[in-house]
Amino acid sequence: MAGEKPSVELCKGINGLDKVVLRDALGSSAEVYLFGGHVTSWRTDHREELLFVSNKAIFKPPKAIRGGIPICFPQFSSHGNLEQHGFARNKFWSIDTDPPPFPSDSSSKTFVDLILKPTDDDFKIWPHSYEFRLRVALGLGGDLLLTSRIRNTNADGKPFSFTFAYHTYFSVSDISEVRVEGLETLDYLDNLKERERFTEQGDAITFESGVDKIYLSTPTKIAIIDHEKKRTFVLRKDGLPDAVVWNPWDRKAKAMPDFGDDEYKHMLCVEAAAIEKPITLKPGEEWKGRLELSAVPSSYCSGQLDPRKVLQG
């Protein structure tokens, strides 16, 4: 693959759904379904898949795809009156052929711009006019870059508020071999305990049972260290103060029809989000939320699996 020209190709995916495939010159790639504006694949230059998608994922609208990176908008989870995680992940997005320029445009030439706008029917569910632009790009070294720009286009002068998450499912070798760094000592809301607020204790976050926590006011960098794979995912985020950590574990896995009973062992969601303090936009205002994902060999972190080197770098 190396030495090929970067390409952006619109083609058919599972069940004939439209998807865009991005490939960079070194062979890294990403796939985005127009249904949901949903990234379903991110591969290294060795064609190794970095995102988890369930073998039982149903690629059938309006059911959101289980895995990859669902977009939660305008509501995270059940924190409001809308359907769980809002409607953006259940809608058909369009390719945005003429997006407004980015103030500091990245050097990436391998990207696609998508747009979601409400239909008359959508208006009945959420009575606001908006333009949601999503750019998915491959950056240097095969990094995956997502930028969301959400604009209030209400003509009636009304502001709107929303919560948001990039609900990223990372592929991991074995959940019991995984550690998350960057969230220790922070406050979180525990979704498994009626969203009660607690403070994280201990040095690092490891996994022995189901977890569903919203960490608050998190740093801009978070690392997921996969000891068995000797791989570290680094999340860099902007405009997204919170971070959700979710793994359903065995009992919840069995209750999900589009998720295999044992698949919880091979995934972890770490979701860059804005939840605790909803974003409010007046007409004409725009919000931007950016997520950069890198996958680096853990030896990169000083040869001793030291994520702090990554987090401080």
Ligand code: BG6
């Ligand atoms: C997480 C939530 O973000 O998404 C969990 O914190 C939820 O509470 C999970 O169970 C999956 O949600 P869904 O709607 O995709 O099944």
